[in-house]
Amino acid sequence: MLPFARVSIIGLGLIGSSIARAVRQHMPTVQLTGHDGDPAVRHRAREIDLVDDIADTPGAAVTDADLVILCVPVGAMGPVAEAIAPELPADAIVSDVGSSKAGVAAALAAALPGATIIPAHPVAGTENSGPDAGFASLFHGRWCILTPPEGASEAAVARLAAFWEGLGAKVETMDARHHDLVLAVTSHLPHLIAYTIVGTASDLEEVTQSEVIKYSAGGFRDFTRIAASDPTMWRDVFIANKDAVLEMLQRFSEDITALQRAIRWGDGDTLFELFTRTRAIRRSIIEQGQDDARPDFGRSHD
Numbered sequence: 001m002l003p004f005a006r007v008s009i010i011g012l013g014l015i016g017s018s019i020a021r022a023v024r025q026h027m028p029t030v031q032l033t034g035h036d037g038d039p040a041v042r043h044r045a046r047e048i049d050l051v052d053d054i055a056d057t058p059g060a061a062v063t064d065a066d067l068v069i070l071c072v073p074v075g076a077m078g079p080v081a082e083a084i085a086p087e088l089p090a091d092a093i094v095s096d097v098g099s100s101k102a103g104v105a106a107a108l109a110a111a112l113p114g115a116t117i118i119p120a121h122p123v124a125g126t127e128n129s130g131p132d133a134g135f136a137s138l139f140h141g142r143w144c145i146l147t148p149p150e151g152a153s154e155a156a157v158a159r160l161a162a163f164w165e166g167l168g169a170k171v172e173t174m175d176a177r178h179h180d181l182v183l184a185v186t187s188h189l190p191h192l193i194a195y196t197i198v199g200t201a202s203d204l205e206e207v208t209q210s211e212v213i214k215y216s217a218g219g220f221r222d223f224t225r226i227a228a229s230d231p232t233m234w235r236d237v238f239i240a241n242k243d244a245v246l247e248m249l250q251r252f253s254e255d256i257t258a259l260q261r262a263i264r265w266g267d268g269d270t271l272f273e274l275f276t277r278t279r280a281i282r283r284s285i286i287e288q289g290q291d292d293a294r295p296d297f298g299r300s301h302d
């Protein structure tokens with residue numbers, strides 16, 4: 001039996017549209033309703049027949065849902081939760097896909113007192129945005145981290161876990177603050193570094209924009225992919241996960257200062273030891289099958 005019969009998705013961009021496509025593929029009998037705040041996105045979602053029904057307001061999208069998933073930028077989670085509150089069925093489970101969790105959990109709890117809220121984060125994505133960027137296999141073999149609040153219904157957690165497993169994800173449960181600390185170093189800091197390095201390169205007087213494009217065939221090109229990620233999404237993530245990001249940034253600054261010293265003093269052993277360790281980490285990620293699922297990394301869309 002399927003964990004949910006009527007799923008409502010608010011926010012039909014990369015993640016919302018990927019969930020819609022994955023539900024269509026893996027749970028074809030589920031009734032899917034969607035809403036997006038941008039009329040152009042609603043229009044496009046209708047054009048590509050993304051879900052069974054597109055609602056023009058967030059409230060109208062949830063009236064008969066048994067699962068509501070908020071797929072909007074982290075900073076919009078609270079306002080969207082407030083907008084669905086009057087129409088939310090008492091027995092519905094509310095979840096989200098935000099990249100940071102503690103702040104979102106607090107915003108949802110404040111907006112929806114008494115509701116069953118189980119926050120989640122599928123650790124899968126790309127640098128692209130919008131309803132055409134999504135694909136059904138995005139979550140295959142990827143982690144989805146659930147961060148249920150203390151005292152959350154175990155049955156609700158189990159149903160949401162079954163939903164994500166049904167879309168092909170592996171599910172882990174974690175405390176929201178621990179999630180935010182781990183993701184600060186594995187996801188948020190790498191994005192900050194990519195935004196910085198691409199910005200620095202384009203600011204350098206002697207490196208003109210055309211040279212940045214011309215010579216970006218190697219490592220720099222990989223940074224530009226990450227630095228092309230959605231500005232609204234990442235602005236909200238850094239503001240929401242400020243404490244954990246600043247803590248990891250401090251640690252990173254100390255480590256880069258140590259490397260600076262090693263380079264200055266010609267300490268090749270320190271450089272070689274670090275580069276050997278990081279090469280082994282990359283290889284073990286690939287061996288564990290945690291390499292990238294994006295279509296341009298050689299896997300199919302569905």
Ligand SMILES: NC(=O)c1ccc[n+]([C@@H]2O[C@H](COP(=O)([O-])OP(=O)(O)OC[C@H]3O[C@@H](n4cnc5c(N)ncnc54)[C@H](O)[C@@H]3O)[C@@H](O)[C@H]2O)c1
Nearest residue numbers: 011013014015037038071072073074098099125126129130
């Ligand atoms: N992009 C990734 O790699 C990734 C991965 C995992 C989780 N996430 C999280 O998923 C969420 C969505 O990200 P995305 O990549 O799908 O972004 P996206 O920009 O592709 O889609 C977001 C959609 O939300 C809509 N929206 C914004 N504010 C709204 C509001 N107030 N009401 C209704 N709709 C609104 C936008 O119009 C847009 O269509 C974010 O919270 C992000 O942190 C993103």
Ligand SMILES: O=C(O)C(=O)C[C@]1(C(=O)O)C=C[C@@H](O)C=C1
Nearest residue numbers: 099122123124125126127186187
């Ligand atoms: O592959 C990418 O483009 C991503 O940045 C995906 C990525 C990540 O950092 O791994 C980005 C944000 C998320 O919340 C989850 C996944």
